[in-house]
Amino acid sequence: MSKFELRCRECGKSYGNIPQSICHECFSPLEVFYDYEAIRPSFTRERIAQGPASMWRYSDLCRYPMVTNQPSPLVLLRC
Numbered sequence: 001m002s003k004f005e006l007r008c009r010e011c012g013k014s015y016g017n018i019p020q021s022i023c024h025e026c027f028s029p030l031e032v033f034y035d036y037e038a039i040r041p042s043f044t045r046e047r048i049a050q051g052p053a054s055m056w057r058y059s060d061l062c063r064y065p066m067v068t069n070q071p072s073p074l075v076l077l078r079c
Contacts, residue, residue: 003038004061006030034061 006015010028021030043060051057 004032004034007033 005017006020007013007030008015008023008026008028009031011023011026013023013025015023015030022028023030039060047060048057051059
């Protein structure tokens with residue numbers, strides 16, 4: 001698993017890091033599951049405190065790779 005993946009809340013099917021919101025098998029919502037051991041070295045209290053005084057201090061938890069040619073809403077908000 002990478003640092004995070006999308007997984008179905010009901011049936012547990014994993015969808016990796018592709019941006020979608022529902023499971024194609026059971027139509028339940030997908031949730032983000034983090035690999036805390038992988039993010040622990042880079043996601044520290046000190047690093048969070050050094051970030052901006054807004055929700056963007058947690059942006060490391062929100063990133064996902066681009067899999068389409070369309071810009072991400074997160075990228076548009078940060079520009």
